[in-house]
Amino acid sequence: MTNPVRAVRTIEDIRAIETQPYDEVVTAHNLYDLFRATAVHRGDAPALTVLRSPDTLEAGCTLNHRQLLGEIKRAANMFRRLGIAEGKGSVAFMTPTVPELQALLIGAQVAGVASSLNYLLNRDTIAELMNAHGATVLVTAAPSVDENCWSKAEGLFDLVPTLERIIVIGAASPLPAGYIALDNGVAGCSTADLEFTPTATRDTVCALFHTGGTTGRPKLVQLTHGNQIHAAFGFGQVFGYDAQDTVINGFPFFHVGGTMTVGMSVLAAGGHMVVPSPYALRPPQVIERYWDLVQHFRATVVSGVPTSIASMTNTVPKGRDLSHVRMAVTGGAVLPRAVGTAFEKATGIKIYETYGMTETAAAIAFNPGRGTPMMGSVGFRAPFSQVRVVRQDTGDLAMCSPSEPGLVQIRGPQVFPGYHDPKQNTGVLDPQGWLTTGDIGYLTEDERLVLTGRAKDLIVRSGHNIDPAAIEDVANQFEGVAISAAVAMPDQYAGEVPALFVVPVPGTVIDIDRLADHMRTHVHEPPARPRSIVVIPSLPVTAVGKIFKPALRDLAIEEKVKLEVAGICAPGAVATIEIGEDERMHSVISVQVQGATAAELKALAERLHPLPQTYRITGDRPND
Missing domain, CATH: 3.40.50.12780 (ANL, N-terminal domain)
Incomplete structure (x- = not known):
């Protein structure tokens, strides 16, 4: 037992x-x-x-x-x-x-x-x-x-x-x-x-x-x-x-x-x-x-x-x-x-x-069930296992100091022997048995682990790494917000900017202007302030209930297109947006705009062209 x-x-x-x-x-x-x-x-x-x-x-x-x-x-x-x-x-x-x-x-x-x-x-x-x-x-x-x-x-x-x-x-x-x-x-x-x-x-x-x-x-x-x-x-x-x-x-x-x-x-x-x-x-x-x-x-x-x-x-x-x-x-x-x-x-x-x-049979860290949980921390490591936090992008393996965020790695008897396809182990398992989790976090002085986000979820705005959790924590404190999620929205100048999706408490209507003021006041890093805030009825989740951020990133692309259409086309123009992939698995965004002139469509295509996705713009008339 x-x-x-x-x-x-x-x-x-x-x-x-x-x-x-x-x-x-x-x-x-x-x-x-x-x-x-x-x-x-x-x-x-x-x-x-x-x-x-x-x-x-x-x-x-x-x-x-x-x-x-x-x-x-x-x-x-x-x-x-x-x-x-x-x-x-x-x-x-x-x-x-x-x-x-x-x-x-x-x-x-x-x-x-x-x-x-x-x-x-x-x-x-x-x-x-x-x-x-x-x-x-x-x-x-x-x-x-x-x-x-x-x-x-x-x-x-x-x-x-x-x-x-x-x-x-x-x-x-x-x-x-x-x-x-x-x-x-x-x-x-x-x-x-x-x-x-x-x-x-x-x-x-x-x-x-x-x-x-x-x-x-x-x-x-x-x-x-x-x-x-x-x-x-x-x-x-x-x-x-x-x-x-x-x-x-x-x-x-x-x-x-x-x-x-x-x-x-x-x-x-x-x-x-x-x-x-x-x-x-x-x-x-x-x-x-x-x-x-x-x-x-x-x-x-x-x-x-x-x-x-x-x-x-x-x-x-x-x-x-x-x-x-x-x-x-x-x-x-x-x-x-x-x-x-x-x-x-x-x-x-x-x-x-x-x-x-x-990859660890669910077991890396736990708040002590017979002790005191620390809000915001996932707790202590499992017995007979090790957790370390290493600096990112330094070239050499360098350990982070207590409270210094870095990439979380784990080693112990619960760490899997590898994926069924060994080619997928590259960058995940090293020869010493350390598993790179892909999560960003830090260890406290008493060795509790605190997670701050996913390496892949970081929003990179003009070279500035933004942790979505820092945005979400502020949004979730606003009255009427049940839960929120921040993702990257493509941007011609900065590469990526934050987009915030919020779900209201049942029966509540969120005042977007007041929420935007709240975010400007309480998100202390200006690059982390959301460029766009969107209210949705629920967050997309996986079958397990985890927030499915790829779907939110697709919604952020749609929001970006709508903003550009609103800025370029005459009032009344409506965009229908479909997101797919080409044979190389690159994102292809098909945009059909009803109520736009040929000149507006051309301007929209030129405006979206610098973004990393491929955009295909059409109008509601055959020659557009």
């Missing part, structure tokens, strides 16, 4: 844990060891509850730790019978978080390798990911469970040559050739014993996750048994997860937030994980009923990405007793200070930020 060796409150407690031999405090060598130990020590205690809807009466399953181990054994036996073994075949999962998923996902890793796919991706991308690792088995949902997943599975035999079988969860009717109903697949498979001897070690790859795709095309991340065991251990130690915890897991299982942060980490510590719906926190009714679920299960830990935390703040019933909740966990993006403050004021629950990546 991974329950705490000692309560962690400061970095000295982490150092004290590290004085003990690693194999004495981390005893598991593979995931089967991990779940077997928990079943031995906490067998009759509740382990897993999966709800089919926010109605607590619709529990799809409730298993204790002994029963969960039995289901893992049965799943592993089924996959081994289907030819899954170390170095042979792999199982792809394309399904929402149905009750059967947890045991199937772990069972596949006990037998061999599992790949968790985002079921919201299109069929071609799913096929591409399956082909990348030669998937031989696919687990998906019957049409009665999820029509979207079922329809995407159709045709995959043609698109994925290695695919041999499709296992269908919830199948209730005859299936096409090559498909197997899950109930038939597990028939005759033992829940008492494994039908094979596990030989996996901590270094054996057992899981593949594709990156979240917030910055571009997904990559396949390889995770080993040891990566995940150490991540669970790190969460257990610093968050203080133990057998008394009941944790609401609002993340999807194609993301390490769902499988690790509030998933395997809770189960390995002997705690109880509650999944609020098959679609995590995406359905609006889950957010509406969230605090009822928290009360019903007497949850001790609640969780969500910052966008979810903002939504949950608006649904807290007045007078609700939440004293049984010891912490709220958030990660996946920097938590805006105003969002955190509003949540704590509405709920009385302290927020504990965490920081991780798919």
